[in-house]
Amino acid sequence: MREFALLYRSTREAHQEAMGSPAKAQQSMTKWRAWFKELTDKGQLKNLGQPLERVGKVVGGKKKTVTDGPFAESKDVIGGFSIIEARDLEQAAQIASGCPVLDIGGSVEVRPVMQMNL
Amino acid sequence: MDVEEHLFRHEAGRLVAVLTRLFGIHNLALAEDVVQDAFCRALETWKFHGVPKNPSAWLMTTAKHRALDVLRREGTARKFAPELQRLLESEWTLTPVVDQVFETGALKDAQLRVMFSCLHPQLPEETQVALVLHLLCGFAIDETAAAFLKNRAAMAKRIVRAKKTLAQSKQLFDLAGAGEVVARLPAVLRALYLLFNEGYHGASAESAVRAELCEEALRLVHLLLEHPLTATPAAHALAALLNFHAARLPGRLDAEGNLILLIDQDRSCWDTGQIREGHRQLELSAAGTELTAYHVEAAIAGLHAQARCAEETDWGGIVSLYDTLMSIQPSPVVALNRAIALAQRDGPARGLEEIARIRDRQRLIQYPFLFTAVGEFELRLGRLVQARKSFQAALRLARNPTETRFLQGRLRSCGTDPSRHRRLPSGPVVGSALGRACDLPSRGYGEAIGSRAGSDRPRVE
Numbered sequence: 121m122r123e124f125a126l127l128y129r130s131t132r133e134a135h136q137e138a139m140g141s142p143a144k145a146q147q148s149m150t151k152w153r154a155w156f157k158e159l160t161d162k163g164q165l166k167n168l169g170q171p172l173e174r175v176g177k178v179v180g181g182k183k184k185t186v187t188d189g190p191f192a193e194s195k196d197v198i199g200g201f202s203i204i205e206a207r208d209l210e211q212a213a214q215i216a217s218g219c220p221v222l223d224i225g226g227s228v229e230v231r232p233v234m235q236m237n238l
Numbered sequence: 239m240d241v242e243e244h245l246f247r248h249e250a251g252r253l254v255a256v257l258t259r260l261f262g263i264h265n266l267a268l269a270e271d272v273v274q275d276a277f278c279r280a281l282e283t284w285k286f287h288g289v290p291k292n293p294s295a296w297l298m299t300t301a302k303h304r305a306l307d308v309l310r311r312e313g314t315a316r317k318f319a320p321e322l323q324r325l326l327e328s329e330w331t332l333t334p335v336v337d338q339v340f341e342t343g344a345l346k347d348a349q350l351r352v353m354f355s356c357l358h359p360q361l362p363e364e365t366q367v368a369l370v371l372h373l374l375c376g377f378a379i380d381e382t383a384a385a386f387l388k389n390r391a392a393m394a395k396r397i398v399r400a401k402k403t404l405a406q407s408k409q410l411f412d413l414a415g416a417g418e419v420v421a422r423l424p425a426v427l428r429a430l431y432l433l434f435n436e437g438y439h440g441a442s443a444e445s446a447v448r449a450e451l452c453e454e455a456l457r458l459v460h461l462l463l464e465h466p467l468t469a470t471p472a473a474h475a476l477a478a479l480l481n482f483h484a485a486r487l488p489g490r491l492d493a494e495g496n497l498i499l500l501i502d503q504d505r506s507c508w509d510t511g512q513i514r515e516g517h518r519q520l521e522l523s524a525a526g527t528e529l530t531a532y533h534v535e536a537a538i539a540g541l542h543a544q545a546r547c548a549e550e551t552d553w554g555g556i557v558s559l560y561d562t563l564m565s566i567q568p569s570p571v572v573a574l575n576r577a578i579a580l581a582q583r584d585g586p587a588r589g590l591e592e593i594a595r596i597r598d599r600q601r602l603i604q605y606p607f608l609f610t611a612v613g614e615f616e617l618r619l620g621r622l623v624q625a626r627k628s629f630q631a632a633l634r635l636a637r638n639p640t641e642t643r644f645l646q647g648r649l650r651s652c653g654t655d656p657s658r659h660r661r662l663p664s665g666p667v668v669g670s671a672l673g674r675a676c677d678l679p680s681r682g683y684g685e686a687i688g689s690r691a692g693s694d695r696p697r698v699e
Contacts (some may be wrong), residue, residue, distance in 0.1 A: 140274065141376075142246035142248075142377075143247060145246040146247065148281055153284075199282060
């Protein structure tokens with residue numbers, strides 16, 4: 121088994137839309153809780169991970185210029201990440217395809233965690 | 239831990255109220271933005287860290303922090319609640335005053351103030367009720383539209399316009415003015431009564447939303463009972479009435495979603511706790527000298543609720559209560575209900591006589607249950623041709639599939655086996671369609687016979 125990072129990306133607008141009314145908020149919350157529970161039950165969740173604020177700073181270049189996020193023009197912001205376990209990249213992507221962020225037009229970036237022992 | 243059902247809906251109502259208290263009624267949209275923001279943070283963090291032990295307190299605190307940010311950042315550009323303005327301007331008083339507004343007692347007051355504000359005299363009654371559902375119960379516009387069986391776009395337009403009207407008020411309704419509270423309370427009680435009715439008798443009996451409307455109306459009535467100025471005998475009477483009716487909700491539909499007549503309901507499904515609460519509220523309502531229609535309707539519902547079976551119902555008592563109701567709030571629907579109770583006591587012929595005597599009977603011609611009652615009496619008298627005619631007339635007026643199915647059933651029973659009915663005694667009607675009619679609302683809007691058509695609504699202000 122190998123570890124993969126899932127990076128959840130969505131736009132602020134899509135996120136707000138998903139929480140746009142109390143009933144929608146309830147649904148979104150229920151979906152996410154159910155998804156994480158499923159991963160846990162199947163033993164695929166290595167580390168639940170952390171949510172990230174949607175604002176921040178970017179330090180860039182040799183001059184170490186500090187600018188305010190959200191980051192440049194990219195509309196999708198990473199709202200959080202988790203670590204899962206899967207056989208290979210294909211299975212990891214397949215697991216990611218159940219993520220509720222996709223329902224609001226967001227995306228999941230699936231990246232293998234680099235290992236010491238090759 | 240899982241998220242409790244309707245958590246966000248309930249919290250939305252509380253949060254909008256408390257934030258409007260701070261920001262002022264003219265900043266309703268800002269309050270709604272802050273609520274949405276708190277919900278977004280909840281989703282982001284709860285999905286990773288789990289639902290907190292007290293999600294309601296978590297949302298409250300998050301909204302409070304966000305409100306403090308807004309008050310600090312926009313304090314110079316925007317005017318907030320005029321009565322708090324000076325306290326919100328100084329950093330010395332800002333935090334304490336915000337803390338105070340978020341305390342439990344103040345939170346309940348804020349909800350009452352928003353509720354009273356929604357009963358704005360310039361708004362049509364149905365809009366007032368829709369606004370209460372939208373702002374205080376957290377129903378989104380599409381859900382509010384569904385609850386009133388209205389088109390979404392029309393409802394959206396109506397709510398946007400109503401919010402503009404509210405925004406023009408100088409400030410949130412003030413509970414400190416006892417005179418104003420007393421003057422507007424009847425309209426508030428009526429709105430909650432209508433909200434409950436919409437759930438109980440609303441044109442569609444099948445969806446789960448209906449029961450939720452009843453629950454919301456009860457929740458808001460209880461809010462009134464917690465405040466000394468609004469816990470009036472009339473409010474207790476309304477609480478009694480709604481509790482009695484809500485107690486019967488579990489028995490009203492069968493497994494296929496068909497209406498079961500009051501008389502045929504399995505009374506063991508009725509919620510005895512809620513019936514007890516109804517009786518308790520009815521006692522509390524007897525405190526003053528005022529006798530409202532809620533008192534009388536609650537007493538009628540109480541008699542139904544305490545009868546162990548239909549045969550044991552005190553029909554005589556119910557008839558005399560309808561007499562009283564006719565004297566304080568006469569309407570053709572009340573008269574029809576009275577006629578039905580009389581038929582239960584004295585037989586179907588008496589029922590027909592009384593129906594013929596109803597004044598303003600033409601106001602009932604769009605009302606399926608006038609013809610249902612006539613059909614039922616005719617059927618019991620063995621006059622099948624007339625019975626069939628009446629049920630057919632009722633069927634043409636049926637407002638939803640539940641009513642249609644119900645009336646088709648009645649039509650079948652006067653077609654196939656006439657001998658069965660001829661043998662029936664012409665005594666009191668039991669186990670008939672009238673059970674449904676006995677469960678009718680005495681007042682409502684949106685129907686030809688609604689009291690809005692008349693001028694019997696006490697317009698306050």
